[in-house]
Amino acid sequence: MPEHKQTIPVVAGALMRPDGQFMLGSRPAGKPYPGYWEFPGGKVEAGETPLAALVREFQEEMGITVTHATPWLRRVHHYEHASVELLFYRIWAWQGEPQPHEGQAFAWQQPGHLSVKPMLPANDPILRSLQLPDVLNLTCIAETGRDALLDKLAQHQDAPWVIVREPQKNREQLAALVGEISEIIHPRGGKLIVNADPAWLKGWPVDGVQLNSQRLAACEARPHFAWVGASCHSRTELDRAAALGLDYALLGHVQATASHPGQAALGWDGLAACLAPAAPLPVFALGGLRTANLDAARQAGAHGVAQMRGAWQ
Numbered sequence: 001m002p003e004h005k006q007t008i009p010v011v012a013g014a015l016m017r018p019d020g021q022f023m024l025g026s027r028p029a030g031k032p033y034p035g036y037w038e039f040p041g042g043k044v045e046a047g048e049t050p051l052a053a054l055v056r057e058f059q060e061e062m063g064i065t066v067t068h069a070t071p072w073l074r075r076v077h078h079y080e081h082a083s084v085e086l087l088f089y090r091i092w093a094w095q096g097e098p099q100p101h102e103g104q105a106f107a108w109q110q111p112g113h114l115s116v117k118p119m120l121p122a123n124d125p126i127l128r129s130l131q132l133p134d135v136l137n138l139t140c141i142a143e144t145g146r147d148a149l150l151d152k153l154a155q156h157q158d159a160p161w162v163i164v165r166e167p168q169k170n171r172e173q174l175a176a177l178v179g180e181i182s183e184i185i186h187p188r189g190g191k192l193i194v195n196a197d198p199a200w201l202k203g204w205p206v207d208g209v210q211l212n213s214q215r216l217a218a219c220e221a222r223p224h225f226a227w228v229g230a231s232c233h234s235r236t237e238l239d240r241a242a243a244l245g246l247d248y249a250l251l252g253h254v255q256a257t258a259s260h261p262g263q264a265a266l267g268w269d270g271l272a273a274c275l276a277p278a279a280p281l282p283v284f285a286l287g288g289l290r291t292a293n294l295d296a297a298r299q300a301g302a303h304g305v306a307q308m309r310g311a312w313q
Ligand SMILES: Nc1nc2c([nH]c(=O)n2[C@@H]2O[C@H](COP(=O)(O)OP(=O)(O)OP(=O)(O)O)[C@@H](O)[C@H]2O)c(=O)[nH]1
Pocket: 010, 011, 012, 031, 032, 033, 038, 039, 040, 041, 042, 043, 077, 079, 082, 084, 086, 120, 121, 122, 123
C-alpha cells in the first residue's frame, strides 16, 4: 500500500425501526465491491460536516430526509483501493420511503439474523454491535438485597442483560448468585456477564466477562467469551478496549452517583467530548443513569445506558 495514500472520510447510517430492525442496501454496479451489502452512505465532501454528508447521501441515494440521527461508531479500514475512516450513525427518524436511486436493493434486517450477504468486510463489528441491548443492568446487592433483585428479574417482560458486579463476594458466593440469576434470565433470552477474574468463570453459565480498569490495563488478548466488556473512564481506556477487540465499554460516571461520592462527574458535554466524532466501540453511559436517559446518552454518542440503582427500584 503506498504510504502517501490518504484516508477517505465516509459516513454511513443505520435506519432504525421501532421493532429493532435496521436497513442495509446493496452496493450498485460500477463501484468497488458491487453487490456487497452496506449501510447506505458515502464520502464526506470538502467543507461538509459529517452529519450534513449523511443527510445529503440519504437524500441522493434513496430520497429520504433524515430528521434525527445520533453518532455511534468510528472505524478505520484499509481496502486495496483506499483507506477509509467510517463514521456510523443510527437514524431514528426520517421522512419518505427508501427509493433505489442508484439501482440498489434494500433489506430490513434483524440484529444477529442477517438474511442477505456478502457484507462489506469492514462492517462485521458494526453488525455485531447491533445485537447489544439499549440498557445494561448492573447488580448492587449490598443495596438492593438478593431477594429484591431476583424478584425484579423474574418480573422482566423482555430479555434483560445483567452484569453481576459484587466485588465483596468470594468465588463460591459469586458462583451461587450467578446460578440463581442464570435460571431466571436465560430461559427468557437474557444475557449474563460477570465482573470478575475471567479464570473464575470456567464452567459457569455466563455469556461474558466484564473487565474492570485494572484487568483492562493488564489484558493482553481478548478473553474467550461470547461477550467481553470493559469499565472505562477515559478515551485512552476506550481506545485500548477497542484495540483488544472487546464488544463494548461502560464509560462514566456521567452524573453524580452514590457509588463514587465526591468524584467529579463527566456530565453530558464531557461524555460527548470523550466520544467525538464517534466512539471506537459501543459505549454504555454509566453513573446515576436509568432508561429514561437513553435519548440523552445517544445524543452524546453512546450506544445505550448502564443502570445500577435504577434497575432494581
Ligand atoms: N456507504 C458505505 N460505505 C462503506 C461501508 N463500509 C465500508 O467499508 N464502506 C466503504 O466506504 C467507502 C464509501 O464509499 P461509497 O462508494 O459509498 O461513496 P459514495 O456513495 O460517495 O460514492 P461515489 O463517490 O462513488 O459517488 C467505500 O470504500 C466503501 O467500501 C458502509 O457500511 N457503507
